[in-house]
Amino acid sequence: MNVLIxxxxxxxxxxSLRYICAQARFVPMSIRPFHVEVRGQRHYPFGVGWVRRTWxxxxxxxxxxxxxxxxxxxxxxxxxLLTAKIVVGDTETELLKEIKTGKYDLFVIGMLRSFGFxxxxxxxxxxxxxxxxxxxxxxxxxTHYKSVYFLIxxxxxxxAMLQNYFSLYKDLPYNIFxxxxxxxxxxxxxxxxxxIKIKDCFKDFELDISKVIxxxxxxxxxxxxLRTGDMVVASIEKNGAKTAITDILANIPNSCLIxxx
Amino acid sequence: MKILVIVDENPYSxxxxxxxxxxxxxxxxxxxxxxxIDENEKHRDVNSTSIxxxxxxxxxxxxxxxxxxxxxxxxxxxxxxxxxxxxxxxLSASGKKKLNLVISKNExxxxxxxxxxxxxxxxxxxxxxxxYNCQWKNKKVPSTVAQKVSCSVLVVKETKNPETIxxxxxxxxxxxxxxxxxxxxxxxxxxxxxxxxxxxxxxMRDRVENTMKEIMLYYLNQDIPIWLxxxxxxxxSSFLNQVAQKDMVALWLGKQSFLEKFISKEKINHLINDTPxxxxxxx
Amino acid sequence: MANQDKIKILIxxxxxxxxxxxxxxxxxxxxxxxxFNRSIDALERxxxxxxxxxxxxxxxxxxxxxxxxxxxxxxxxDTEVIVITGFATMDTAKESFKRGVLxxxxxxxxxxxxxxxxxKATEKIKAKKQGK
Numbered sequence: 001m002n003v004l005i006x007x008x009x010x011x012x013x014x015x016s017l018r019y020i021c022a023q024a025r026f027v028p029m030s031i032r033p034f035h036v037e038v039r040g041q042r043h044y045p046f047g048v049g050w051v052r053r054t055w056x057x058x059x060x061x062x063x064x065x066x067x068x069x070x071x072x073x074x075x076x077x078x079x080x081l082l083t084a085k086i087v088v089g090d091t092e093t094e095l096l097k098e099i100k101t102g103k104y105d106l107f108v109i110g111m112l113r114s115f116g117f118x119x120x121x122x123x124x125x126x127x128x129x130x131x132x133x134x135x136x137x138x139x140x141x142x143t144h145y146k147s148v149y150f151l152i153x154x155x156x157x158x159x160a161m162l163q164n165y166f167s168l169y170k171d172l173p174y175n176i177f178x179x180x181x182x183x184x185x186x187x188x189x190x191x192x193x194x195x196i197k198i199k200d201c202f203k204d205f206e207l208d209i210s211k212v213i214x215x216x217x218x219x220x221x222x223x224x225x226l227r228t229g230d231m232v233v234a235s236i237e238k239n240g241a242k243t244a245i246t247d248i249l250a251n252i253p254n255s256c257l258i259x260x261x
Numbered sequence: 262m263k264i265l266v267i268v269d270e271n272p273y274s275x276x277x278x279x280x281x282x283x284x285x286x287x288x289x290x291x292x293x294x295x296x297x298i299d300e301n302e303k304h305r306d307v308n309s310t311s312i313x314x315x316x317x318x319x320x321x322x323x324x325x326x327x328x329x330x331x332x333x334x335x336x337x338x339x340x341x342x343x344x345x346x347x348x349x350x351x352l353s354a355s356g357k358k359k360l361n362l363v364i365s366k367n368e369x370x371x372x373x374x375x376x377x378x379x380x381x382x383x384x385x386x387x388x389x390x391x392x393y394n395c396q397w398k399n400k401k402v403p404s405t406v407a408q409k410v411s412c413s414v415l416v417v418k419e420t421k422n423p424e425t426i427x428x429x430x431x432x433x434x435x436x437x438x439x440x441x442x443x444x445x446x447x448x449x450x451x452x453x454x455x456x457x458x459x460x461x462x463x464x465m466r467d468r469v470e471n472t473m474k475e476i477m478l479y480y481l482n483q484d485i486p487i488w489l490x491x492x493x494x495x496x497x498s499s500f501l502n503q504v505a506q507k508d509m510v511a512l513w514l515g516k517q518s519f520l521e522k523f524i525s526k527e528k529i530n531h532l533i534n535d536t537p538x539x540x541x542x543x544x
Numbered sequence: 545m546a547n548q549d550k551i552k553i554l555i556x557x558x559x560x561x562x563x564x565x566x567x568x569x570x571x572x573x574x575x576x577x578x579x580f581n582r583s584i585d586a587l588e589r590x591x592x593x594x595x596x597x598x599x600x601x602x603x604x605x606x607x608x609x610x611x612x613x614x615x616x617x618x619x620x621x622d623t624e625v626i627v628i629t630g631f632a633t634m635d636t637a638k639e640s641f642k643r644g645v646l647x648x649x650x651x652x653x654x655x656x657x658x659x660x661x662x663x664k665a666t667e668k669i670k671a672k673k674q675g676k
Contacts, residue, residue, distance in 0.1 A: 116496040288650030441651035
């Protein structure tokens with residue numbers, strides 16, 4: 001798996017780097033740290049032509065030293081960790097450019113859980129997310145649980161979700177649990193009708209899962225239960241629409257692996 | 262660990278005794294339980310005062326939590342207070358560890374502050390109940406004491422296990438003692454630990470991030486999972502209100518704490534007096 | 545205390561901040577103190593050298609405190625063991641005493657509390673020495 005991870009020299013980058021490196025112990029991956037030095041962020045003059053190129057090279061080198069030192073102090077060994085790629089420019093534009101090279105299977109970015117500002121929805125509605133097709137691993141905290149929770153509702157294409165997951169994480173030796181969210185009895189009944197089909201999917205992927213966990217109707221309670229998973233896997237629409245699934249993802253304190261519908 | 266427990270005759274004091282007996286089952290702490298004689302009972306024999314009777318009952322409750330012979334205290338057959346000096350009376354249940362019940366005739370707040378200075382406990386525990394409005398004989402003893410003493414204070418509201426201990430981060434000074442206290446409580450309640458950093462205008466200061474990271478690394482080394490979360494200063498108050506409905510709220514309030522600037526004394530008093538959750542003030 | 549009379553203490557705690565603080569406080573009052581942050585190193589030292597008092601944490605990577613104190617007690621039944629723990633449970637307290645520890649101190653504790661326990665231990669050691 002080819003992973004692109006966005007890093008700054010801050011707390012959440014420390015968390016996301018440690019988190020992906022823990023997974024790299026089980027899953028063969030090459031991890032490309034990527035950092036964008038924002039123009040004018042540190043004290044460099046603006047310029048044009050060769051002045052600008054020289055300036056950008058200096059900025060890049062300074063940033064490289066910064067980020068490489070950060071990585072060195074954060075983590076002693078991380079299988080598959082490549083040298084950092086540093087560019088100067090606008091964060092979203094440069095990230096998008098890098099993602100669009102098509103070299104990556106997964107984009108990893110950290111986001112501290114926050115109360116009352118920069119929410120999960122701000123993240124979903126950001127222009128970067130709107131433009132990428134790559135699955136995203138959104139890291140929020142370091143956890144060492146040995147299970148992965150698949151968060152599904154009656155609209156989820158379980159087969160596609162499993163296919164996507166195993167294309168990335170077939171070597172991750174964690175237990176998989178399926179957790180179904182239903183807002184009311186009608187949804188629960190509809191899901192029950194789908195259950196036989198879903199169980200067939202489990203067989204297709206040689207999964208030994210006998211039951212699907214029914215989550216409580218309260219989004220907060222569901223999120224609380226899901227916190228004991230090392231990550232929560234979900235498949236959501238890219239239009240940023242609020243659904244019960246996105247609400248749960250907004251409330252969980254642990255990391256989530258997001259596939260796009 | 263040394264704990265000073267303040268009690269009166271109200272039901273919330275029963276809660277605090279039950280909570281402290283749970284803590285002591287785990288920690289084998291040295292404990293002093295302190296009560297105060299009511300003004301109109303000051304001339305009666307100490308053992309016939311309502312506080313003495315309540316404290317004897319508390320000691321019985323305390324002893325009943327040790328249902329086998331493995332107990333660090335020695336509970337006396339005769340539950341009788343004897344005079345220490347003209348204003349203080351003692352009933353000792355000390356064994357391998359100290360368990361002293363002390364009754365004082367003095368004014369509560371000043372006596373408690375003095376006792377803390379003398380004994381230097383790691384924790385002062387006091388009960389408080391919303392329905393009684395935290396009134397100790399018409400004085401707001403818990404909130405006054407909590408602000409005045411130099412040690413950590415646990416204000417117990419009722420006996421329940423919090424699922425999460427939400428620790429609001431003081432960005433300049435986290436004492437080892439306060440972390441150890443949180444660890445003991447998290448072990449007792451099997452609770453999640455959430456460390457909350459405070460942002461200003463949606464930005465985290467470097468020193469807040471650094472302290473959060475130090476704590477994260479401390480717990481990573483201990484192999485204990487914690488949750489990190491950020492709250493903006495502007496909505497800290499509503500965050501605390503929400504948390505104080507079900508979780509245990511822990512606030513760092515040392516001399517160097519900036520939380521004292523973020524959270525007014527009135528807010529702390531409100532958390533102590535009017536919310537259902539147990540509050541831990543860390544120093 | 546003359547050097548040969550000095551009570552020798554080994555302190556084992558995985559947190560350097562704890563061992564550092566205890567070492568300086570106890571050396572000031574005349575104890576001879578060696579500190580370790582890894583139980584394997586402390587055990588190796590104990591196998592070569594007898595300490596009068598061992599102060600140990602319980603929750604540690606590798607050999608945990610209970611295993612460590614059990615081996616110390618097997619090697620030197622007269623060594624007094626004091627347990628200090630940041631994650632106390634009823635079971636660890638019981639287990640510690642079953643294995644013959646002198647005292648059990650839950651963190652946080654004041655140095656004065658530890659000094660009190662050490663005084664008890666020292667008196668016991670002296671009494672044993674005089675008895676011999």
